[in-house]
Amino acid sequence: MSLSEKNLAFVMHCGEMGSRWGFNRTIGQMCGLLIITKEPMTANDIADALSISRGNVSMGIKELQSWQLIKVHHVPGDRKEYYAPAGEIWDMANRVFEERKKREIDPTLSLLRDNLLDEASNEEERYAQKQMGEIHNLLETVTKWSSELQRLSPEQLNKLMKLGSGIGKVIDLKDKIFKKE
Protein backbone atom coordinates (compact mmCIF):
# COMPACT_ATOMS: atom_id res chain seq x y z
CA MET A 1 0.00 0.00 0.00
CA SER A 2 1.53 3.23 -1.05
CA LEU A 3 1.03 6.71 0.32
CA SER A 4 -1.35 9.24 -1.16
CA GLU A 5 0.25 12.27 -2.71
CA LYS A 6 -0.58 14.56 0.17
CA ASN A 7 0.60 12.14 2.78
CA LEU A 8 3.79 11.54 0.88
CA ALA A 9 4.40 15.27 0.79
CA PHE A 10 4.09 15.39 4.56
CA VAL A 11 6.45 12.47 5.07
CA MET A 12 9.06 13.98 2.76
CA HIS A 13 8.76 17.27 4.56
CA CYS A 14 9.45 15.49 7.85
CA GLY A 15 12.55 14.10 6.20
CA GLU A 16 13.76 17.52 5.18
CA MET A 17 13.13 18.89 8.64
CA GLY A 18 14.61 15.82 10.31
CA SER A 19 18.08 17.19 10.65
CA ARG A 20 16.76 20.44 12.08
CA TRP A 21 14.81 18.56 14.69
CA GLY A 22 17.81 16.60 15.86
CA PHE A 23 17.88 13.46 13.78
CA ASN A 24 18.56 12.73 10.11
CA ARG A 25 16.47 12.62 6.99
CA THR A 26 15.51 8.98 7.02
CA ILE A 27 14.57 9.04 10.65
CA GLY A 28 12.46 12.12 10.16
CA GLN A 29 10.62 10.35 7.35
CA MET A 30 10.07 7.26 9.43
CA CYS A 31 8.72 9.31 12.26
CA GLY A 32 6.32 11.21 10.03
CA LEU A 33 5.19 8.03 8.34
CA LEU A 34 4.37 6.28 11.58
CA ILE A 35 2.47 9.27 12.86
CA ILE A 36 0.09 9.53 9.94
CA THR A 37 -0.38 5.81 9.51
CA LYS A 38 -3.20 4.42 11.59
CA GLU A 39 -2.04 0.84 11.74
CA PRO A 40 1.31 -0.21 13.18
CA MET A 41 3.86 -1.05 10.49
CA THR A 42 6.56 -3.66 10.11
CA ALA A 43 10.12 -2.75 9.26
CA ASN A 44 9.53 -4.02 5.76
CA ASP A 45 6.40 -1.91 5.34
CA ILE A 46 8.49 1.10 6.27
CA ALA A 47 11.33 0.22 3.92
CA ASP A 48 8.85 -0.20 1.06
CA ALA A 49 6.89 2.93 1.79
CA LEU A 50 10.02 5.07 1.87
CA SER A 51 12.09 3.12 -0.69
CA ILE A 52 15.04 2.73 1.61
CA SER A 53 17.06 -0.30 2.57
CA ARG A 54 15.97 -2.72 5.22
CA GLY A 55 19.20 -2.14 7.14
CA ASN A 56 18.61 1.56 7.23
CA VAL A 57 15.18 1.02 8.70
CA SER A 58 16.66 -1.14 11.39
CA MET A 59 19.09 1.60 12.42
CA GLY A 60 16.33 4.15 12.32
CA ILE A 61 14.14 2.09 14.57
CA LYS A 62 16.93 1.80 17.08
CA GLU A 63 17.39 5.55 17.04
CA LEU A 64 13.68 6.26 17.38
CA GLN A 65 13.56 3.90 20.30
CA SER A 66 16.40 5.72 21.97
CA TRP A 67 14.31 8.86 21.68
CA GLN A 68 11.38 6.85 23.03
CA LEU A 69 9.24 7.90 20.10
CA ILE A 70 7.99 4.51 18.99
CA LYS A 71 6.76 1.34 20.62
CA VAL A 72 6.56 -2.26 19.45
CA HIS A 73 3.39 -4.26 18.95
CA HIS A 74 3.08 -7.97 18.45
CA VAL A 75 0.33 -9.83 16.66
CA PRO A 76 -0.45 -13.33 18.01
CA GLY A 77 0.86 -16.04 15.72
CA ASP A 78 3.00 -13.56 13.82
CA ARG A 79 6.68 -13.21 14.42
CA LYS A 80 7.06 -9.79 12.91
CA GLU A 81 7.40 -6.68 15.00
CA TYR A 82 4.93 -3.88 14.38
CA TYR A 83 5.90 -0.32 15.15
CA ALA A 84 3.70 2.61 16.14
CA PRO A 85 4.18 6.04 17.70
CA ALA A 86 4.83 5.81 21.44
CA GLY A 87 2.11 8.25 22.46
CA GLU A 88 0.11 11.31 21.62
CA ILE A 89 1.64 14.11 19.61
CA TRP A 90 2.06 16.10 22.77
CA ASP A 91 4.06 13.35 24.47
CA MET A 92 6.28 12.94 21.49
CA ALA A 93 7.03 16.64 21.31
CA ASN A 94 7.91 16.52 24.97
CA ARG A 95 10.29 13.64 24.44
CA VAL A 96 12.04 15.41 21.61
CA PHE A 97 12.29 18.53 23.71
CA GLU A 98 13.75 16.68 26.67
CA GLU A 99 16.21 14.75 24.57
CA ARG A 100 17.39 17.89 22.86
CA LYS A 101 17.85 19.62 26.18
CA LYS A 102 20.07 16.72 27.19
CA ARG A 103 22.19 17.12 24.08
CA GLU A 104 22.17 20.85 23.59
CA ILE A 105 22.17 22.28 27.09
CA ASP A 106 23.36 19.84 29.71
CA PRO A 107 26.94 19.41 28.45
CA THR A 108 27.43 23.15 28.37
CA LEU A 109 25.94 23.59 31.78
CA SER A 110 28.38 21.12 33.23
CA LEU A 111 31.36 22.75 31.52
CA LEU A 112 30.32 26.14 32.81
CA ARG A 113 29.86 24.87 36.33
CA ASP A 114 33.38 23.45 36.37
CA ASN A 115 34.80 26.59 34.93
CA LEU A 116 33.08 28.86 37.40
CA LEU A 117 34.47 26.90 40.34
CA ASP A 118 38.02 27.97 39.48
CA GLU A 119 39.34 31.33 40.53
CA ALA A 120 40.00 33.65 37.59
CA SER A 121 43.68 34.48 37.43
CA ASN A 122 43.64 37.77 35.53
CA GLU A 123 41.43 40.48 34.13
CA GLU A 124 40.78 38.66 30.90
CA GLU A 125 39.59 35.57 32.71
CA ARG A 126 37.55 37.64 35.08
CA TYR A 127 35.57 39.10 32.23
CA ALA A 128 35.16 35.72 30.61
CA GLN A 129 33.87 34.28 33.87
CA LYS A 130 31.34 37.04 34.21
CA GLN A 131 29.96 36.20 30.78
CA MET A 132 29.99 32.50 31.44
CA GLY A 133 28.13 33.19 34.66
CA GLU A 134 25.40 34.89 32.66
CA ILE A 135 25.09 31.97 30.31
CA HIS A 136 25.04 29.61 33.23
CA ASN A 137 22.18 31.46 34.91
CA LEU A 138 20.20 31.55 31.73
CA LEU A 139 20.57 27.85 31.08
CA GLU A 140 19.77 26.95 34.68
CA THR A 141 16.60 28.99 34.52
CA VAL A 142 15.53 27.42 31.27
CA THR A 143 16.22 23.97 32.66
CA LYS A 144 14.28 24.51 35.86
CA TRP A 145 11.42 26.10 34.03
CA SER A 146 11.11 23.34 31.47
CA SER A 147 11.05 20.67 34.14
CA GLU A 148 8.31 22.62 35.92
CA LEU A 149 6.24 22.68 32.78
CA GLN A 150 6.58 18.94 32.42
CA ARG A 151 5.26 18.51 35.91
CA LEU A 152 2.00 20.37 35.25
CA SER A 153 -1.11 18.37 34.43
CA PRO A 154 -2.16 18.56 30.78
CA GLU A 155 -5.18 20.69 31.57
CA GLN A 156 -3.21 23.10 33.73
CA LEU A 157 -0.75 23.37 30.91
CA ASN A 158 -3.52 24.00 28.47
CA LYS A 159 -4.91 26.79 30.61
CA LEU A 160 -1.48 28.31 30.87
CA MET A 161 -0.98 28.18 27.13
CA LYS A 162 -4.39 29.61 26.38
CA LEU A 163 -3.66 32.41 28.78
CA GLY A 164 -1.50 34.09 26.20
CA SER A 165 -1.02 37.75 26.80
CA GLY A 166 -2.99 37.40 30.01
CA ILE A 167 0.14 35.95 31.57
CA GLY A 168 1.48 39.38 32.35
CA LYS A 169 -1.65 40.30 34.25
CA VAL A 170 -1.58 37.10 36.23
CA ILE A 171 1.97 37.72 37.35
CA ASP A 172 1.06 41.18 38.58
CA LEU A 173 -1.99 39.71 40.26
CA LYS A 174 0.01 37.12 42.06
CA ASP A 175 2.36 39.86 43.14
CA LYS A 176 -0.36 41.87 44.78
CA ILE A 177 -1.89 38.94 46.54
CA PHE A 178 1.24 37.52 48.04
CA LYS A 179 2.54 40.87 49.07
CA LYS A 180 -0.34 41.15 51.49
CA GLU A 181 0.61 38.02 53.37
Place this chain on the structure above:
Amino acid sequence: MSLSEKNLAFVMHCGEMGSRWGFNRTIGQMCGLLIITKEPMTANDIADALSISRGNVSMGIKELQSWQLIKVHHVPGDRKEYYAPAGEIWDMANRVFEERKKREIDPTLSLLRDNLLDEASNEEERYAQKQMGEIHNLLETVTKWSSELQRLSPEQLNKLMKLGSGIGKVIDLKDKIFKKE
Protein backbone atom coordinates in the same frame (compact mmCIF):
# COMPACT_ATOMS: atom_id res chain seq x y z
CA MET B 1 47.27 37.75 22.19
CA SER B 2 46.28 34.15 22.72
CA LEU B 3 43.58 32.65 24.89
CA SER B 4 44.14 31.28 28.37
CA GLU B 5 43.69 27.56 28.73
CA LYS B 6 40.31 27.84 30.41
CA ASN B 7 38.96 30.30 27.91
CA LEU B 8 40.21 28.17 25.08
CA ALA B 9 38.39 25.20 26.54
CA PHE B 10 35.17 27.20 26.54
CA VAL B 11 35.63 28.34 22.97
CA MET B 12 36.35 24.80 21.78
CA HIS B 13 33.29 23.56 23.61
CA CYS B 14 31.19 26.15 21.80
CA GLY B 15 32.63 24.75 18.59
CA GLU B 16 31.61 21.22 19.45
CA MET B 17 28.13 22.32 20.41
CA GLY B 18 27.86 24.60 17.40
CA SER B 19 26.14 22.12 15.16
CA ARG B 20 23.68 21.22 17.89
CA TRP B 21 22.75 24.85 18.32
CA GLY B 22 22.04 25.32 14.65
CA PHE B 23 25.30 26.47 13.12
CA ASN B 24 28.63 24.75 12.45
CA ARG B 25 31.80 24.25 14.44
CA THR B 26 33.70 27.30 13.28
CA ILE B 27 30.76 29.57 13.81
CA GLY B 28 30.19 28.21 17.27
CA GLN B 29 33.81 28.94 18.12
CA MET B 30 33.60 32.44 16.77
CA CYS B 31 30.49 33.12 18.76
CA GLY B 32 32.02 31.82 21.99
CA LEU B 33 35.19 33.75 21.39
CA LEU B 34 33.42 37.04 20.86
CA ILE B 35 31.30 36.54 23.95
CA ILE B 36 34.18 36.05 26.35
CA THR B 37 36.43 38.68 24.81
CA LYS B 38 35.90 42.10 26.26
CA GLU B 39 37.21 44.12 23.33
CA PRO B 40 35.75 43.93 19.83
CA MET B 41 37.91 41.89 17.45
CA THR B 42 38.88 42.20 13.80
CA ALA B 43 38.42 39.37 11.35
CA ASN B 44 42.15 38.77 11.50
CA ASP B 45 42.17 38.61 15.28
CA ILE B 46 39.52 35.95 15.05
CA ALA B 47 41.35 33.96 12.40
CA ASP B 48 44.53 34.03 14.50
CA ALA B 49 42.86 33.18 17.78
CA LEU B 50 41.12 30.17 16.28
CA SER B 51 43.77 29.20 13.71
CA ILE B 52 41.35 29.17 10.85
CA SER B 53 41.50 30.73 7.42
CA ARG B 54 40.61 34.31 6.80
CA GLY B 55 38.02 33.26 4.22
CA ASN B 56 36.32 31.02 6.69
CA VAL B 57 36.05 33.86 9.18
CA SER B 58 34.44 36.01 6.53
CA MET B 59 31.75 33.42 5.89
CA GLY B 60 31.24 32.96 9.60
CA ILE B 61 30.75 36.66 10.13
CA LYS B 62 28.13 36.75 7.42
CA GLU B 63 26.31 33.87 9.03
CA LEU B 64 26.48 35.38 12.52
CA GLN B 65 25.12 38.60 11.13
CA SER B 66 22.21 36.75 9.57
CA TRP B 67 21.45 35.44 13.05
CA GLN B 68 21.84 39.00 14.33
CA LEU B 69 24.31 37.82 16.92
CA ILE B 70 27.13 40.27 16.25
CA LYS B 71 27.47 43.93 15.46
CA VAL B 72 30.21 45.94 13.79
CA HIS B 73 32.25 48.68 15.44
CA HIS B 74 34.47 51.20 13.77
CA VAL B 75 37.48 52.94 15.22
CA PRO B 76 38.12 56.47 13.87
CA GLY B 77 41.11 56.54 11.56
CA ASP B 78 41.13 52.76 11.25
CA ARG B 79 39.71 51.02 8.26
CA LYS B 80 39.26 47.65 9.88
CA GLU B 81 35.91 46.38 11.09
CA TYR B 82 35.67 45.33 14.70
CA TYR B 83 33.13 42.72 15.73
CA ALA B 84 31.39 42.27 19.06
CA PRO B 85 28.34 40.43 20.38
CA ALA B 86 25.11 42.18 19.42
CA GLY B 87 23.71 42.36 22.93
CA GLU B 88 23.40 40.78 26.34
CA ILE B 89 23.46 37.04 26.70
CA TRP B 90 19.72 37.07 27.15
CA ASP B 91 19.15 38.89 23.87
CA MET B 92 21.40 36.55 22.01
CA ALA B 93 19.63 33.49 23.36
CA ASN B 94 16.39 35.04 22.27
CA ARG B 95 17.70 35.61 18.79
CA VAL B 96 18.88 32.05 18.49
CA PHE B 97 15.55 30.85 19.75
CA GLU B 98 13.61 33.00 17.31
CA GLU B 99 15.78 32.06 14.39
CA ARG B 100 15.46 28.39 15.17
CA LYS B 101 11.72 28.70 15.44
CA LYS B 102 11.77 30.21 11.98
CA ARG B 103 13.75 27.31 10.61
CA GLU B 104 12.36 24.42 12.60
CA ILE B 105 8.71 25.28 13.07
CA ASP B 106 7.45 27.81 10.57
CA PRO B 107 7.98 25.76 7.40
CA THR B 108 6.12 22.84 8.92
CA LEU B 109 3.32 25.05 10.12
CA SER B 110 2.81 26.37 6.64
CA LEU B 111 2.84 22.92 5.07
CA LEU B 112 0.30 21.71 7.60
CA ARG B 113 -1.97 24.68 7.04
CA ASP B 114 -2.04 24.03 3.31
CA ASN B 115 -2.66 20.39 3.81
CA LEU B 116 -5.51 20.93 6.25
CA LEU B 117 -7.32 23.20 3.81
CA ASP B 118 -7.85 20.31 1.41
CA GLU B 119 -10.68 17.89 1.92
CA ALA B 120 -9.46 14.39 2.78
CA SER B 121 -10.52 11.98 0.09
CA ASN B 122 -10.52 8.67 1.97
CA GLU B 123 -10.20 7.08 5.37
CA GLU B 124 -6.42 6.96 5.28
CA GLU B 125 -6.22 10.67 4.53
CA ARG B 126 -8.80 11.43 7.15
CA TYR B 127 -6.68 9.83 9.83
CA ALA B 128 -3.55 11.55 8.59
CA GLN B 129 -5.33 14.89 8.70
CA LYS B 130 -6.43 14.30 12.24
CA GLN B 131 -2.84 13.74 13.26
CA MET B 132 -1.59 16.70 11.29
CA GLY B 133 -4.24 18.78 12.97
CA GLU B 134 -2.82 17.82 16.34
CA ILE B 135 0.68 18.77 15.30
CA HIS B 136 -0.63 22.00 13.88
CA ASN B 137 -2.34 22.94 17.14
CA LEU B 138 0.72 22.13 19.14
CA LEU B 139 2.98 24.23 16.96
CA GLU B 140 0.54 27.13 16.88
CA THR B 141 0.36 27.11 20.65
CA VAL B 142 4.11 27.03 21.02
CA THR B 143 4.45 29.85 18.55
CA LYS B 144 1.89 32.06 20.21
CA TRP B 145 3.30 31.33 23.62
CA SER B 146 6.86 32.11 22.65
CA SER B 147 5.88 35.43 21.14
CA GLU B 148 4.02 36.27 24.34
CA LEU B 149 7.12 35.58 26.37
CA GLN B 150 9.12 37.89 24.16
CA ARG B 151 6.62 40.64 24.82
CA LEU B 152 7.00 40.51 28.61
CA SER B 153 9.29 42.98 30.31
CA PRO B 154 12.53 41.48 31.59
CA GLU B 155 11.48 41.79 35.18
CA GLN B 156 8.08 40.22 34.57
CA LEU B 157 9.86 37.41 32.82
CA ASN B 158 12.20 37.03 35.70
CA LYS B 159 9.33 36.80 38.15
CA LEU B 160 7.67 34.22 35.99
CA MET B 161 10.81 32.13 35.79
CA LYS B 162 11.47 32.37 39.50
CA LEU B 163 7.92 31.28 40.10
CA GLY B 164 8.84 27.71 39.32
CA SER B 165 6.44 25.16 40.72
CA GLY B 166 4.33 28.01 42.03
CA ILE B 167 3.01 28.41 38.52
CA GLY B 168 0.45 25.68 39.08
CA LYS B 169 -0.96 27.46 42.08
CA VAL B 170 -1.15 30.75 40.25
CA ILE B 171 -3.15 29.19 37.45
CA ASP B 172 -5.63 27.73 39.89
CA LEU B 173 -5.80 31.05 41.66
CA LYS B 174 -6.53 32.92 38.47
CA ASP B 175 -9.23 30.38 37.75
CA LYS B 176 -11.03 31.00 40.99
CA ILE B 177 -10.86 34.73 40.72
CA PHE B 178 -12.11 35.04 37.17
CA LYS B 179 -14.84 32.50 37.67
CA LYS B 180 -16.49 34.86 40.12
CA GLU B 181 -16.84 37.59 37.57
Place this chain on the structure above:
DNA sequence: CATTACTTTCTGAATTTACTGAAACTTGAA
Protein backbone atom coordinates in the same frame (compact mmCIF):
# COMPACT_ATOMS: atom_id res chain seq x y z
C1' DC C 1 44.06 56.20 -11.79
C1' DA C 2 47.24 53.48 -9.16
C1' DT C 3 48.15 51.79 -4.70
C1' DT C 4 47.20 49.95 -0.45
C1' DA C 5 44.51 47.78 3.01
C1' DC C 6 41.12 45.27 3.61
C1' DT C 7 36.78 41.98 2.54
C1' DT C 8 34.22 38.52 -0.07
C1' DT C 9 33.57 34.75 -3.20
C1' DC C 10 34.74 30.52 -5.13
C1' DT C 11 36.96 25.95 -6.01
C1' DG C 12 38.39 21.67 -5.09
C1' DA C 13 40.25 18.78 -1.33
C1' DA C 14 39.38 16.70 3.13
C1' DT C 15 36.38 15.23 6.38
C1' DT C 16 32.16 13.69 8.13
C1' DT C 17 27.79 11.62 7.79
C1' DA C 18 24.33 8.61 5.79
C1' DC C 19 23.02 4.56 3.14
C1' DT C 20 23.06 0.08 0.87
C1' DG C 21 23.29 -4.72 0.53
C1' DA C 22 25.26 -8.75 2.08
C1' DA C 23 26.55 -11.51 5.83
C1' DA C 24 25.81 -12.74 10.54
C1' DC C 25 22.82 -13.34 13.99
C1' DT C 26 18.30 -14.63 16.66
C1' DT C 27 14.25 -17.06 17.63
C1' DG C 28 10.60 -20.24 17.52
C1' DA C 29 8.59 -24.34 15.32
C1' DA C 30 9.02 -28.89 13.46
Place this chain on the structure above:
DNA sequence: TTCAAGTTTCAGTAAATTCAGAAAGTAATG
Protein backbone atom coordinates in the same frame (compact mmCIF):
# COMPACT_ATOMS: atom_id res chain seq x y z
C1' DT D 1 18.99 -30.00 15.49
C1' DT D 2 17.62 -27.89 11.40
C1' DC D 3 15.00 -24.72 8.97
C1' DA D 4 12.68 -20.55 7.97
C1' DA D 5 11.26 -15.99 9.07
C1' DG D 6 12.77 -12.39 10.76
C1' DT D 7 16.32 -8.75 12.69
C1' DT D 8 20.88 -6.52 13.28
C1' DT D 9 25.53 -5.41 12.17
C1' DC D 10 29.05 -3.82 9.33
C1' DA D 11 32.25 -2.80 5.44
C1' DG D 12 32.34 -0.21 1.62
C1' DT D 13 30.45 3.55 -1.00
C1' DA D 14 27.88 7.68 -1.95
C1' DA D 15 26.56 12.16 -0.65
C1' DA D 16 26.84 16.28 1.92
C1' DT D 17 29.35 19.48 4.59
C1' DT D 18 33.18 22.14 5.90
C1' DC D 19 37.34 24.42 5.10
C1' DA D 20 41.81 26.61 3.30
C1' DG D 21 43.75 29.36 0.19
C1' DA D 22 43.72 31.74 -4.09
C1' DA D 23 41.45 35.00 -6.90
C1' DA D 24 38.43 38.73 -7.36
C1' DG D 25 36.27 42.64 -5.45
C1' DT D 26 35.87 47.24 -2.96
C1' DA D 27 36.87 51.56 -1.17
C1' DA D 28 39.80 55.18 0.71
C1' DT D 29 43.90 57.86 -0.27
C1' DG D 30 47.34 60.37 -2.66
